Amino acid sequence: MVSAGASVTDLLIDLGAETQIVGIDATSQLNNKDVPNIGYHRQLSVEGVLSLSPTLLLGSEEMGPKPVLTKLNNAGVKVVALPSAPTVAALKQRITQVANLTDKQSKAAPLLRAVDGKLTQLKRRAPASTQQGVFLLVHQGRPASIAGTSTTPNTLIELIGATNPAANTVTSYKPLSPEALLGFNPDFILVMQRSLDQLGGLTGLANAVPLLENTQAFQQNKILAIDGSVLVGGLSLKSLDEALRVQSQLIELSQ
Template structure:
């Protein structure tokens, strides 16, 4: 049974979060602030704060969040100073993943404000990031409403998890997020990662959290010991690994887990994992709850 195409659930939550992804203006016009947003978790907040008219460009992870005519400056880890300066920005906002440092140094020397906002993976970190971006854009008033929406979404997810546990014979699923890059060891999402938070908010257990912190490789023995019920892949990985047999070719030990025996793997939008826990991360947690527990959520 494949878990890739779930039916919609959490209509109220999804709607509340979807509202935060409004259409954005193509360019900043007649505004003293000329902001480049380097990270989807930041761009989504700028949109939600109704401050997108201050944007002059975004990075490649944000391209689905803005008008197609909005200039793109490439990947947020590999920014070009020349490319950025050609847009005459007054400010660039990014996470601690933004770089390289040499580019940021050139921007600072040119008088461009370089702001690194909170990139943590908890709901509290998201709240701090909202506050920071609101201050940088001058939209503190809108931040209050956004924060209320975020807290309502988290509360709904928490209450839903409590309801799941009350179901007869309910068993929490063990969901293991694996990151696969050719030529590199397979990494899993351990404690303190955005994937870990999303899995928990979706009502499941991340077995890797008991073994490692952050994204790290683990031994086949440890992965076998975890006995995951579901394997979670990013959308980027799922573009090349489309079936459980494909996944087992990459990670043979998974053949001895409940996930493989039940053909149970799911996909998360990779942009929901970039730059810390974000608004889209919460939306994905709501969607994935239905993926992990399709019969319970009907």
């Protein structure tokens, strides 16, 4: 099969089905296995996928373009788009569905228990006083956007035990004005590690996001980097691990 989407590939690994993978997309990583890369999961090509002779293309609802998926299906490749809603319910549904597709049903129950265990940890360690946090999507040369409802970053913020003030007015991602950022004035700000690296660290981030230095998050050193791969294709177990890691950071910074 070809796996298109980091969360899908991670789930295949968690189920012990990585030996069935003959190709991955640019957001995915396979440990100790060198397989061809078919490019970005939203911009697949018919030729790139068919060159690997897969019987199954497995991805999230984010993969495309749709005409390419239709042509692949017509060429005899089974195309399965898993639900990518950033919810725990959708994650559990994906675990069961992928276990059935890969004949790894015996591995599904332990993974579902692992999900519940991580959720219990997150709830138990949630701070007594609720903090406010936002996620900024920042690319070099482009205005920053903020994540609202129906996004994986918003779910991560909630899992940490915090609230996202942008969720009251923003659905999906929306360009962020400096005035809006100051209005939110969050306790902490999440950004992708890759963005920080590309911009040259916090100084570059501050140059790219006007008035960032005036927020309490910046002034209290609560700009936290997260692994961008956990944001692709909905929640994964790795997303929950990242939520636990960020939660630990916030606990340490608040002491």
